[in-house]
Amino acid sequence: MSVERTFVAIKPDGVERGLIGEIIGRFEKRGLKLVGLKLMKLSPEKAQEHYGEHKGKPFFDGLVSFITSGPIVAMVWEGNGAITLARNVIGATNPNAAAPGSIRGDLAVNIGRNVVHGSDGPESAKREISIFFADSEILPEWPRSIDKWVSE
Numbered sequence: 477m478s479v480e481r482t483f484v485a486i487k488p489d490g491v492e493r494g495l496i497g498e499i500i501g502r503f504e505k506r507g508l509k510l511v512g513l514k515l516m517k518l519s520p521e522k523a524q525e526h527y528g529e530h531k532g533k534p535f536f537d538g539l540v541s542f543i544t545s546g547p548i549v550a551m552v553w554e555g556n557g558a559i560t561l562a563r564n565v566i567g568a569t570n571p572n573a574a575a576p577g578s579i580r581g582d583l584a585v586n587i588g589r590n591v592v593h594g595s596d597g598p599e600s601a602k603r604e605i606s607i608f609f610a611d612s613e614i615l616p617e618w619p620r621s622i623d624k625w626v627s628e
C-alpha cells in the first residue's frame with residue numbers, strides 16, 4: 477500500500493456542533509498524519525468547483541448553499557492507503573447506512589448534514605487538495621517519532 481494524501485473537510489454542521497476536536501481526533505487516533513489544516517469560509521465559486529461532479533443533481537444548489545453557510549475545516553491527511561482509509565473512518569454518505577464506529581455512523585442522522593467530506597479516489601484527492609491548498613501550505617515531509625509504530 478503506497479503513501480497517499482487525501483482531502484478531508486469538516487462541514488459547517490460539524491463546526492457549528494462543536495465536533496472539530498472529535499472529528500480530527502478520529503483521524504489522528506487511526507494513525508493518519510495531518511499535513512495541512514485550515515479554518516475557512518468557502519466561496520460559492522469554489523464550492524461549485526469542489527462539488528462539480530454533482531452539478532445538475534437535485535441536491536446541488538442546497539449542497540452549495542449549505543457548504544458555504546459557515547466555516548469549514550479543510551485538511552490534508554497522509555498515510556498508507558489514506559484515501560480509502562479516510563473514507564472508511566468517515567462512513568457511508570447516508571448516515572442511516574453508515575456503520576457504527578464511523579464518524580457519520582456515530583455523529584450524524586441526515587444525508588444533507590453528514591458533518592464531513594472525504595475524497596473518493598486518487599484523482600479527486602489531487603484535484604480537491606489543489607482547490608483548497610497552495611503547495612506551500614502543505615508540509616512536504618514531516619517525520620513523526622510514532623511513524624514506526626503505525627506502519628512497519
Ligand code: UDP
Nearest residue numbers: 535539568569587588589590592593594596
Ligand atoms: N448529498 C445530499 N443528498 C443526496 C446525495 C448527496 O445532500 O442525495 C450531499 C451529501 O452532503 C454528500 C454530498 O452531497 O456528502 C456529496 O455527495 P457524494 O455522493 O459525493 O457523497 P460523499 O462523497 O460525501 O460520501
Ligand code: MG
Nearest residue numbers: 593594595596
Ligand atoms: Mg463525494
